[in-house]
Amino acid sequence: MTSPMPFDPQRALALAAQTFEIEADALRALTARQGEGFTGAVQAMLACRGRVVVMGMGKSGHVGRKIAATLASTGTPAFFVHPAEASHGDLGMVTSGDVVLAISNSGESDELAAILPTLRRLGVTVVAMTGKPASMLARHADLVISSAVDQEACPLNLAPTASTTAQMALGDALAVALLDARGFREEDFARSHPGGALGRKLLVHVADLMRHGDALPLVREDTAFIPMMREMSAKGLGAAVVVDGAMNVLGIFTDGDLRRQVEKGADLRALNAGAVMHRGPKTIRDDALAAAAAELMEAHRITSVLVVDGAAKLVGVLTIGDLMRAKVV
Template sequence: MEQAHIQNRLELARDVLRIEADAILKLADRLNGEFMAAIDILLACSGRVVITGIGKSGHIAGKIAATMASTGTPAFFVHPAEAAHGDLGMITDKDVLIALSNSGESDEVIALLPALKRKGVALIAITGRPGSTLAREADIHLDATVEKEACPLGLAPTASTTAALALGDALAVTLLDARNFRQEDFALSHPGGSLGRRLLVHVADIMHAGDDFPAVKAGTPLKHALLEMSRKGLGMTAVLDETQRLAGIYTDGDLRRTLDKSENLAGLVIDEVMNRSPRTIAATRLAAEAVKLMETYKINGLIVTDEAGHAIGALNLHDLMRAGIV
């Protein structure tokens, strides 16, 4: 008996997903010139896109506003009840209002219509009833009708809210494309996320420079170079010629190779054992590019150089890890 209950519940869950997926597919087939007219109004908006809704529609409205704001369309959510008690002052005639209501008759949203009309605010409605008050009063109506809710009681907003959310995503992504919104633009809205770190953090932001940069002059005794490596703690040191240009690099790995070949380090100078073809990167490059170089050449550090070939800093894998790039 218990197994039968499990199967019944699994089938109910599958039905929910099928009903909601079907609602979105049918919504896609209904997109028409009204959708593109809404896009034109939103692209021409010189203010902000204000999105409102009550109850479950309000939660969906908040998500749509957040998606638009992070993809190049300045937007915010206003609660219709709060709008009726002063927050309507946030909305100007330069803004566009998107109102969500499955019934198209939500009292709190309908109550705002006279004031919005007087302000001259463009109104886009998303409802499940094309003949509703909200749909009739809107400049543009987007039909988000669903055949039925996924709730077996036909009461809880399920398929209808999913359809409204998907329609909001369609608006946001179409606007993103129309604005030629790029990864770099997205990163500016998400500086705390992994994408933001990869696209906004440059080598100059995390490299060791000045007194923290491990460097010795060509001709330096190896033992002095090892002291410099130990003091700076990067597991390497740059070797510079008399003009501060990079002549080579010496790393912990090079030290192991030196010990394999020679038991006596006392008489060695850095020029005899350094790597004369070090990998470098410019300070203006993205830190993510430093990760790629290290992975490609299987190394743990890079010397940073300027356009003239002067060594100006260094970074290693630990610096990239601390910065959250890897």
């Protein structure tokens, strides 16, 4: 390695721009290179009774891990197997019902070559993603997806740069084509991402987060003001829900209502719940998504909502704090 030159910020920016341009050109050129190999691979993966097994060495292996993860999270069961480890026992993970996506820019990976005969004996469908259509890997594959690029972004045209970008984009293209063909929806995505923001928005229901049972601050219309305040304080929700004997919601009294009564100079001890409650409070079904409750609170600038069942009976209370703790908002 020669002695490094003094750092030139402008040269660095120029090389960055050149890299972006070369890799963008490589991606644009991929469209014309796709055809029956790509569509055949999609069909094979759709028909696969097992899993899509992604393999690749070096940088192609790193890309392969990402492709397998993207496929798995978008409705196509997939996992990555390192080709070198496959020769030492991990090939046992592959079954006859699988599809193998083998990635190699040169198509001459020794590690892939060593396991191809076994893959052929297993009867798996082998899809090659390679930049060399005449390579060993392409010749022994059932289907070939071209990842060829005209040049690498590396100034020496050696380090895998544009070629790995092309592989990554092709993996994304496969995932998109497959999820579309499967009718994959937001709800399906959420089920494979339960810990993510989308998962919380699409999987968490009001009933999962609401306060219920003895945690509810319940009073009747004829409950005197002071006992109502004791119930509010004991349950700590900043409100009391006024219900009848059948748990039908009649109204609600909140901390805000208390402040307004004080400002009016009302004789609070002479009042009961029915006299001060706010009629027609906002309610939401217990089987609604928690995200819908958040939207309701935001739209009406309220910090809690009453939860009812299918018969409109009170079953719980949901607060903005409950939604924040669950990271729905």
